[in-house]
Amino acid sequence: MTAYNPPVTLTPLIVSLATDIGAACVRLEFQQDQALKLRRINRIRTIQGSLAIEGNTLSEAQITAILEGKRVIAPPEEILEAQNAIACYRELSHWLSWQESHLKAAHNMLMKGLLPTAGAYREEGVGVMQGTKVIHMAPPASRVPLLVKQLLDWLKKTSLPPLIASCVFHYEFEFIHPFADGNGRMGRLWQTLIMSQWNPLFANIPVESLVHDHQADYYQAINLSTARSDSAPFVEFMLQMILSAIKQALIPQVTPQVTPQVTPQVTPQVTPQVTPQVRMLLKAVTGEVSREQLQLALGLQDRKSFRERYLQPALNASLIEMTLPEKPQSRLQRYRLTEAGLRQLNQLPH
Template identity: 55%
Template sequence: MNYQPPYTITPEILNRVAAISEAIGRLTVLTDQARALRLRPSVAPAHPCARDIQDIRVHNRIRTIHGSLAIEGNTLSEAQITAILEGKRVIAPPREVQEVKNALAAYDRFVTLKPEHEKDLLEAHRILMSGLIDEAGSYRHGGVGVMAGQQVIHMAPPADRVPQLMADLFGWLAATDAHPLIASSVFHYEFEFIHPFADGNGRMGRLWQSLILARWNPMFADIPVESLIFENQAEYYQALQESTQKTDSAPFIAFMLRMILDTVTSSTPEVTQEVTPEVRLLSVLAGEMTRQQLKEALGLKDDEHFRKAYLLPALEAGLVEMTIPDKPRSSKQKYRLTEKGRQVVARHGGG
């Protein structure tokens, strides 16, 4: 490996990597358990509050596209993007509609794109910028700068250096043993520094970081990090600028990891709407536990809500049983997993 991007691993970065890894691991287990129950209707009753997994993914994809395009000045709302996805007519500037259609097409290719393949990056750019610029799918032939509002915060390297710089960056990505959370952030920063395309660099950099992360854990295909970046757009540009000034992408890495951690944390209820309450109950039930112990383990306070939303569905589904079934109101009553419940937990990673 010849090229080594300059970056420092700080304690802040390490702590965020650990926190994200823990959160995404917990989220993966819950989602796997829920998916198993959805595939086996006899295991658990349907709940009107649980949305179809595909609907959730589409919703998050729309949030992702809205956030990424909004950073670049696109004014269309999530509702308008949804309408375009559904083939409905939207009254909006034609260029902005085209940007949305292109982004939807590019993200449809998400599962087939390989983050270490440079040709896939060029193909994704061709789809993303089709009909918007003449050089869609090709590296730029002129000079460009990074703008924050009306201010130029970075002048990119000359166009004749772009092919070699990108080859070096992809060579590093293929060979690095850095954690994917760090490697994806480094790639994102280096990509924005090179600014290899005439236009579309911001949305391509964010797309490629998500792609690298999704190859590490597929959950990232459904987590709309771009939405939170849009809400913190000034900090995004500031982190890019600070990293350039220091010749060290650590500030940008720390910023992106904070965005990822905040998104994973804040999106958890939405991403896991298919995780029904009785599945969450399974994830905390160890041995025999009282009603109070279960409530505390779930972080719940309202007894009636716990009984109706969590305990009764689990009992009715045959996932949990009482230790004293003849005296359901006994003060010594405890609850434990049934054989069916243990099978679900064992098959999908435990609680």
């Protein structure tokens, strides 16, 4: 079997985020007692977040009730999805991330009663839809067994840090789309498994909950990585979610004096290490462009998400500016790079 090395550029942002996550993990390990107390609620948030991304409407309270064996009034399929996910996360420590039989067993458990072919690779072609638009055509079904074997073999042998490798695996798994359904849930579950094999703390850090809060950016990062044939944008996005999730887990132990210490450390990094969304925006600004042109260039349909996660942060950081600042709502409004934006753009990897 030919060895496969997934293409990923280790950008300065990836290295920086991985370093910050390592430091945050050390801090969290000092709070093990608190982490144990939060284990149950974080597991519930993890399950609720991962299911919600796929359209499940159950609340954290309802999933808690299911976990406790109580009766819940909700669509039977959504209840079954939650029951299966609970069973999977309980079994997490018994699986090896590079074992194909474990991967199939996990999918069988996750999709039991929901998919006739649970635990088996798809036998037909499949496309990932966004509304009525096909945004990704997965590889032919005939190639799936080989592609999965190559990916798992890479995962077992890679010299990449497990934190980064888990993100690369997650992207590659979604690209292959090996099962007829449940690929998103499986990709997130398996990334949690890979990270928890490196550091058991990750079994109880609700990264999925934050991914749900930034769902549009999650899919945008996948699409951008596919367009570039490089998983770096997705890795950057996931590492940001992981770091944020750890910081939230640290919040219960934060003392009043921490806030003034954190702010000056974070603020200077904003300009040299802008978010992946602002980076995308800067690369899309050519000359003077309208909001509609920027959204089109970035492949974004949600105007609110674009404004809050892309446009406004770039304006706030003075990386772009309005051509008509005195008329922010004008239909003639255009946006252009500032000198700071040009400097930042020149520093970004191409």
